[in-house]
Amino acid sequence: MTDAAAASRHPVAVLGVGAAAPALRLAAADVGAAWGAAGAKGTVALCDADEDTLTLAWQAALDALDAAGVDPAAVPGLWWGTARPPFAEGPSHAYLATALGLGEQIEGALCSGSPHAGMEALVAAWDALAAGHAALALVVVSDALVPGLGTAGEASTGAGAAAVVLGALPQGPAPGAEGRGGRPATAAGPSTNGSSAPARLVARATRVIAAVDRYRADAAAATGDVYDGRLFREEVFVPLLARAGGAVAQAGGTPVTGWAMADPDGKLAGAVARRLGAPLVAGSPAGTIGDAGAAAALLGILPAWATGPESGVASLGIIGYGGGRATAVVTEVLRPVPGAARALARLAGGRRVPYVVAVKARGQLVAMSDPIAMGVPPTGAAFVRGNVEMLQLEGARCRACGTISTPPSIHPACTGCGGGELDVVRLARRGRVHTFVVNQTMPPPFQAPLPMVVVDLDDGARLMVQGASADAAALAIDDEVTLALRRYALERGVPVYGYKALRCAAGDGADAGAAGAGTLAAGAPSKEGGR
Amino acid sequence: MSWNKVAVVGAGLIKFGELFEQSYEQMAAGAFAAAVANVDKGFDPSAVDAAIVATQRGTLWGQEGIGGNTVPSAIGLSGIPCTRVENACPSGSDAFRIGAMVVASGVHDVVLVIGVEKMRDKSTQEGLLARAAAGHPLYNRGETAPVLFAPYATRHMHEFGTTPEMLASVAVKNHHNGCLDPYAHFRSEITVEQVLASPAVCSPLRLLDCCPQTDGAAAVILTTAERAAQFTDKPVYVAGFGVATDHPYLHEKSTFVGLPATTSAAGRAFAMAGVGPEDMDMAEVHDCFTITEILDIEDLGFVEKGKGGPASLEGHTALDGRIPVNPSGGLLAKGHPIGATGIAQLTECWWQLREEADERQVAVRRGFALQHNVGGRGSGVAVVNILTRNA
Numbered sequence: 001m002t003d004a005a006a007a008s009r010h011p012v013a014v015l016g017v018g019a020a021a022p023a024l025r026l027a028a029a030d031v032g033a034a035w036g037a038a039g040a041k042g043t044v045a046l047c048d049a050d051e052d053t054l055t056l057a058w059q060a061a062l063d064a065l066d067a068a069g070v071d072p073a074a075v076p077g078l079w080w081g082t083a084r085p086p087f088a089e090g091p092s093h094a095y096l097a098t099a100l101g102l103g104e105q106i107e108g109a110l111c112s113g114s115p116h117a118g119m120e121a122l123v124a125a126w127d128a129l130a131a132g133h134a135a136l137a138l139v140v141v142s143d144a145l146v147p148g149l150g151t152a153g154e155a156s157t158g159a160g161a162a163a164v165v166l167g168a169l170p171q172g173p174a175p176g177a178e179g180r181g182g183r184p185a186t187a188a189g190p191s192t193n194g195s196s197a198p199a200r201l202v203a204r205a206t207r208v209i210a211a212v213d214r215y216r217a218d219a220a221a222a223t224g225d226v227y228d229g230r231l232f233r234e235e236v237f238v239p240l241l242a243r244a245g246g247a248v249a250q251a252g253g254t255p256v257t258g259w260a261m262a263d264p265d266g267k268l269a270g271a272v273a274r275r276l277g278a279p280l281v282a283g284s285p286a287g288t289i290g291d292a293g294a295a296a297a298l299l300g301i302l303p304a305w306a307t308g309p310e311s312g313v314a315s316l317g318i319i320g321y322g323g324g325r326a327t328a329v330v331t332e333v334l335r336p337v338p339g340a341a342r343a344l345a346r347l348a349g350g351r352r353v354p355y356v357v358a359v360k361a362r363g364q365l366v367a368m369s370d371p372i373a374m375g376v377p378p379t380g381a382a383f384v385r386g387n388v389e390m391l392q393l394e395g396a397r398c399r400a401c402g403t404i405s406t407p408p409s410i411h412p413a414c415t416g417c418g419g420g421e422l423d424v425v426r427l428a429r430r431g432r433v434h435t436f437v438v439n440q441t442m443p444p445p446f447q448a449p450l451p452m453v454v455v456d457l458d459d460g461a462r463l464m465v466q467g468a469s470a471d472a473a474a475l476a477i478d479d480e481v482t483l484a485l486r487r488y489a490l491e492r493g494v495p496v497y498g499y500k501a502l503r504c505a506a507g508d509g510a511d512a513g514a515a516g517a518g519t520l521a522a523g524a525p526s527k528e529g530g531r
Numbered sequence: 532m533s534w535n536k537v538a539v540v541g542a543g544l545i546k547f548g549e550l551f552e553q554s555y556e557q558m559a560a561g562a563f564a565a566a567v568a569n570v571d572k573g574f575d576p577s578a579v580d581a582a583i584v585a586t587q588r589g590t591l592w593g594q595e596g597i598g599g600n601t602v603p604s605a606i607g608l609s610g611i612p613c614t615r616v617e618n619a620c621p622s623g624s625d626a627f628r629i630g631a632m633v634v635a636s637g638v639h640d641v642v643l644v645i646g647v648e649k650m651r652d653k654s655t656q657e658g659l660l661a662r663a664a665a666g667h668p669l670y671n672r673g674e675t676a677p678v679l680f681a682p683y684a685t686r687h688m689h690e691f692g693t694t695p696e697m698l699a700s701v702a703v704k705n706h707h708n709g710c711l712d713p714y715a716h717f718r719s720e721i722t723v724e725q726v727l728a729s730p731a732v733c734s735p736l737r738l739l740d741c742c743p744q745t746d747g748a749a750a751v752i753l754t755t756a757e758r759a760a761q762f763t764d765k766p767v768y769v770a771g772f773g774v775a776t777d778h779p780y781l782h783e784k785s786t787f788v789g790l791p792a793t794t795s796a797a798g799r800a801f802a803m804a805g806v807g808p809e810d811m812d813m814a815e816v817h818d819c820f821t822i823t824e825i826l827d828i829e830d831l832g833f834v835e836k837g838k839g840g841p842a843s844l845e846g847h848t849a850l851d852g853r854i855p856v857n858p859s860g861g862l863l864a865k866g867h868p869i870g871a872t873g874i875a876q877l878t879e880c881w882w883q884l885r886e887e888a889d890e891r892q893v894a895v896r897r898g899f900a901l902q903h904n905v906g907g908r909g910s911g912v913a914v915v916n917i918l919t920r921n922a
Contacts, residue, residue: 374668374672380668382667386669386670407667409667415783437678437682437734437736438734439732449734454682454781464682464780464782465672477685
């Protein structure tokens, strides 16, 4: 299958994109200094103790849905690719879908096991759309792998997430014969009505070699390296990626003119691009956030998606690989993809932290004292009652007086008037600080300084949730805050999630993110059923 | 139906502090002995008809189930009727209220109300801080004890211009009073500067804005007004009491510049006693944190809402002030062994009304004293008791 016709597929539309990266940045030079090595450059993004691949995926997905103008409740399928899901075995997909408000009928799949999972999710969603089984698909790719201490991966392993909303296109002439700029199906939803898709996925190819690259054994916490990086780059990965890329390089209407892919050692991607005869897409965020694993390829294409072609159609290739597999996908870009510019902005900035802070954030430096256990273990009945209403940010709105009491499970009666006729609603995710405190000393798993914030949400509900340590110094009454999914604890080995109130950056309220929050707030359909 | 008038004929407590050397049972026995010793005409322990025990959180020393049988056995009265009361920080004051109702009802003539609390047997992390993980499994996670009150300080400062110095003045005053109280945990003077320089705990509250973790026990002996003369010629009477609740979680609060449960409980107690805040000669109020006392004196009607800070700074609540508050040193200096706290406060009111408070004695003009506790998750319950020496 090396000819262009074999690589072409029935195209699907790219309707919107989002991205996320954690704020912490670790300089490769600081890693080198810690271990007595020199020469590494750039920075990598890494998760703080309350972030992980799920929280990044959630943030990127919200932006993508907002950029595509899609109501989460209207999404029929979620395809999530992450090398290492938060639950090695467990409800990772269900948690993400629930926190996004995708509804209990959500289909799709969780792909994992290597960074190639990102391409597997993209391709699987594509197939579902092409098969006519869905009109819309949410694809989320994310990773926040923890590299082993003292491994080369410490200076290259980053964290980040990207999400795209794909839409079905009408079945036209045979793949490969179809002209560019196909019209999206009207059934795909409001965003695809009447206008050509900003970008399309048109061709793909996968190649395989059964060789060990990055790996992690069942019981290991961190990911290990290949034992001879240079050998594997030159003899395994460069040839593998070049074969996959070569199979699609001519498959679109025009030859691929730019490539995006992960570049863990700063050499591999360039070598592959040279073999393929076209440059890497300029402006990749990899230099500042590092190798974001399953998200790396989509994050790398963002600069090209953000600018769009100067004229006509740009044919751009993305290659994701890992676990002995490489998949190349050709995207045709007609105009800037909605959300791409904001997505790039989400990856900029960050806060450089010392090596010891990074190691602590990664959970590799742990205080000897026992952390404070949750009163209710994640296996307890009260946790089961409370978890979904937290993930979905539910409140109970009184039919008599309109007061929203949160959460519903502990409020059979209205806190405003005592009434018992209540409807479960999803809360707004934006609000203002009514009052707050900053805990200056907290035992694990909490991290001081820990703000506790009483928030008056835009829908009139009031919540008290944790704030961000980074906001502690500047927090003030009336500050605008947004509620973001965070990992509260790793409780008895189980990740536990909830929301934290994060201070909005100046001007943040005016961007499309605010509209996105609104989409999930007042506009979201409320579940029927009084109590 | 008319109720019997209730008198307090004996009251006493043990020296509060970190009592690592004493068991829960030994503390109870000490408090009971102190109350008995303070009965003017002598008291035969076998005269106790029933007991009410206040212990708020046995888990703080590893005992979940402190039943009604624990204390009678410890004080040599095994066999008497006894019930344990748990009602958050006002557990002791509510036990008193219930004990008074038992006597008033005529069911029992002589009732012992005793509060006992072990706060220091477990480490802070195992004990009080563990509440950061309590309640709904996910909502309000991270809520420690100071988090229940510090948001009020933030908002009070925002709305009324209350300053850290005003908060500090409460701690300075109560530590001064504690120096005069032989039962207080802390007995040393502090300055505003020391408070402001103490480590930040839960901003805007600093270490010296917070009460300590204190072990302690206190007891009072109640009987009918008719039988009081058998024990004393200086009885103190229960003039009124009130209890009120509010929603438990902080995010359910309608205001962060006051505690509605306190206002409601006080209104009920004042109405029952037929008096008002202006009739009080002194008050023992719940000052678990400095901001709490400022809220209290406003909510109880001693000062206008928003004026609690300046009133404290200007000395209106000092021993010689317009309304002396916490002459015992309060929770900030005397300590806060939860179940014992309210009963110890009532003991102080008893001494003050009998003019037996030595160096910390306030001027008794109208013959009324008020005692107040507020607590529970998010100040969800408050109790006010009013005592009088007026027959």
